[in-house]
Amino acid sequence: MDPNRKRAVRLTVALTAALVLATALVYVSFSAGRDEFTATQLLNRAKPGGQYILAGTVVDGSVVHINSSTMTFKVIDPHSSKTVAVRYSGLVPDPFAPGRAVMVTVNDSGGSFVGQENSLTTKCPSKYQTAVGASD
Amino acid sequence: MAQLGRAILLLDLGVCLYAVVASIYGARTRQSDWVDSGRRAVYCLAGLSVIAFTILEIAFIRNDFSFKVVADTSSTTIPTFYKLTAPWSSQQGSLLLWVTLSSLWSSLVLFITRKRLREIAPYATAVLMGMAGFFAALAAFAANPFATFTPALTPTNGAGLDPLLMHPSMMFHPPMLYSGYTLMAIPFAFAIGALITGKLGSEWIRDTRRFALAAWLFLGVGIVLGARWSYTELGWGGYWGWDAVENAALMPWLMITAFIHSIQIQEKRGMLKVWNVSLVLLAGTLAIFGTFLVRSGVLDSIHAFGASTLGVPFVILLAIMAIGSISLVLYRREGLRTEHRIDSLLSREAMFLLQNLVLVAMVFVIFWITLFPLISDAITGTKVSVGPPAFTPFIVPLALILVVLAGAxxxxxxxxxxxxxxxxxxxxxxxxxxxxxxxxxxxxxxxxxxxxxxxxxxxxxxxxxxxxxxxxxxxxxxxxxxxxxxxxxxxxxxxxxxxxxxxxxxxxxxxxxxxxxxxxxxxHSRNATLTPGQSVSNDGYVFHYVRPIATTTAERVSFGAVIDVTKGGGGGKPGQQVTTLRTEQSFYPSTNASDGIIGRFFDSSNADSTIGLDAGPLRDIWSVVSANLQPLAKDINEGDKYFAGYLNSLIKDSQHMTVAQQNAYISSKGFWTLRNEAVEGIVSQYTKHGYPVEFLLIVAPLVxxxxxxxxxxxxxxxxxxxxxxxxxxxxxxxxxxxxxxxxxx
Known part of the structure; x- marks a missing residue:
């Protein structure tokens, strides 16, 4: 085969492969993705039966242990005063505490939100917090 | 000491600026004295930075809580080993570590190449010192590790180090990652030098190849140590979660992996010049991009790097690196033309190229999915998380192709x-x-x-x-x-x-x-709520909760469980003993007075888990317990009330005394002894009653x-x-x- 034609074929194959990969990636991202909501967005947009990721801060004094494996807590939108109550069963990460930023996958079960088992993640609080009260 | 540290940081910045100016001036005017002076300035920066970092380490070892960073991330009770690692648990200390490592690696490469690459090295010096200067400026003005309290406000003890970070791998994991990131700057800088000077042969690649390999090695070891820490410390049973911060380290590693393979083609056959230079520029930019992700808080991640104000400077640096790199590659595109072409798809060159394409595709997939919440937010106004399952259909097939190519x-x-x-x-x-x-x-x-x-x-x-x-x-x-x-x-x-x-x-x-x-x-993973004596099976293994355990030390109270694991049995026959696991959850006293005199010892926000692990060549049996403190809450509340009242009465009795006398009086009345006995008493309730607790039990092969x-x-x-x-x-x-x-x- 003519070398130029061979190169053109190779380039076409490579670009097609890249296009297929990119298309699949975009499709999977939009079809398999779950909306990541703040408390305000969740209250406004959640529909019964839907599954969402709730991100926010655990409200002080809201953590109530119902039994050894189940608890309820409220998550507040950092940009407003709206809160969402979550009933959660499963593993609780060590840094989980009031005032900490968390992410949890929740199912809207008709007005209340139930956390998916073992889906609670908590930000590690030790790193890189802004210095407070320092004097240079 | 803090003043000396602050002065050195400013001096660092001055030295970086001088090195940049002297190197470029020397290169432009062909005056080797200026070039040599610029290089020596790098050695000087290394010396100064080592001194500054030593000052910070000494402050940690001496418990000098006048240093804000020491008060924030250390305390008198943490072991000396972890005081040594504490500096890089903070934004401030890690920036100083970055400058120190960067200057040391830069000194090494410039020393080795001092008699070679005479034209490229000055520009590489300027780039390296420009980047070091950026981090030095951040450390000096945005996150100063030498910020101090005034004497009146200096606390007597620090807040302590997060218990999760008290793990042996924390001594090595962050310095390894930072070494990888800073080493990544070296081939990046020499590539820029080669592009500026037009010396686009293989010399700069040969002289910096070991540094690219070192970046690959250090970053790789750092990533694996992080995975090991995650597996043994974080209590979720996994070693890789496709977390944004993990991905931030993986992307430049994959890119530099592609580079260290493809440079062989350039060295042997003079091919892929534009590809190689693009790879190394991308790897260097991705290293900084990873640092930006870690420190800007732009993405939600299990690692918390929020509350940081460093996002904007990093975006500016990234923009400069990206625009500068693209412009230089376009400017030199003629000189980067390949000397030969691939003769056949069945050749080693083609295998290398395919392997490179797979690695770059992996980076693209990881980049896209990691940043997708931001992309979707920009397009639709809603953050959409794709999560770990989305990686599998792309990364696994690509990894399979990679393995075949690595073999072929x-x-x-x-x-x-x-x-x-x-x-x-x-x-x-x-x-x-x-x-x-x-x-x-x-x-x-x-x-x-x-x-x-x-x-x-x-x-x-x-x-x-x-x-x-x-x-x-x-x-x-x-x-x-x-x-x-x-x-x-x-x-x-x-x-x-x-x-x-x-x-x-x-x-x-x-x-x-x-x-x-x-x-x-x-x-095989299973959650189970068990009381002592109960059992649950998982993948053919029977996990028997034998008894609760609880310990009290000066640093923490721990609640745990002893689990016997057996296999086989049934029909009245006992199973064969496989192992006995001990898993604990430890609570470190909080420094927050509002948690109560007793309650502060049971603060769940200062907890960490010790997993029970039986690792073997065929399978790992992994367990973690989530302590159930709910039944102790009543005793803890009553203890808080009693001791608050008792302390108030002692303070009232001693109100005419000085603070020191008052403390001595309270101690003499046995207040602290009584409080410690009360804590021990509450802790002992845990073992006496055997409350139900939650376990996560995992059996995983070939870990x-x-x-x-x-x-x-x-x-x-x-x-x-x-x-x-x-x-x-x-x-x-x-x-x-x-x-x-x-x-x-």
């Missing part, structure tokens, strides 16, 4: 492979892979997980191909020297470290990915081989990096060479 590449000739060549090299590895496939299909249930089965098969192909290449090389060596097999193998590796170190890394990759495929596909594979990869990388013996020692008599040739036919 070294067996295929340069330029064009012949059918004879393919037959000679491929028969054994392909046959071995088929044999493994058949055995797995017949003897195991691996067919239920096709992707894992494919990885086992392709991994076997890679292992067989590397073993075959090692065998052939050793046989040839024996033919020349008549050495014993192990001696001949060691001599073979020693005399061609780059090649056989690489093969060893490929072997380790196969072992590691087989471990990953098995442990992720055939893991150990992940760590073993990673170790082999690192060893291979180290061997590849190590300087080869003198060329003259490699020479062999012509008679021996011809004998070796006959042996190989």
């Amino acid at each position: 590449g070294p067996m295929i000739s340069w330029r064009r492979a012949t059918v004879a060549n393919l037959r000679q090299h491929f028969i054994f590895p392909v046959a071995f892979a088929f044999l493994v496939l058949i055995l797995l299909l017949v003897l195991t249930d691996a067919a239920t997980k096709p992707l894992a089965l494919a990885m086992f098969t392709f991994g076997s192909f890679l292992i067989a191909s590397v073993t075959q290449e090692m065998y052939r090389g050793t046989a040839a060596r024996r033919a020349m020297t008549n050495d014993a097999w192990p001696v001949a193998w060691l001599a073979l590796v020693r005399r061609n470290r780059r090649r056989y170190g690489g093969y060893m890394a490929h072997f380790g990759l196969a072992v590691m990915l087989i471990g990953v495929a098995a442990s992720s596909s055939f893991q 150990t081989w992940l760590w073993v594979g990673a170790f082999i990869i690192a060893l291979g990388g180290l061997i590849s990096m190590w300087p080869a013996p003198l060329a003259v020692r490699r020479r062999s008599p012509s008679v021996a060479r011809s004998r070796a040739a006959r042996e190989l036919v």
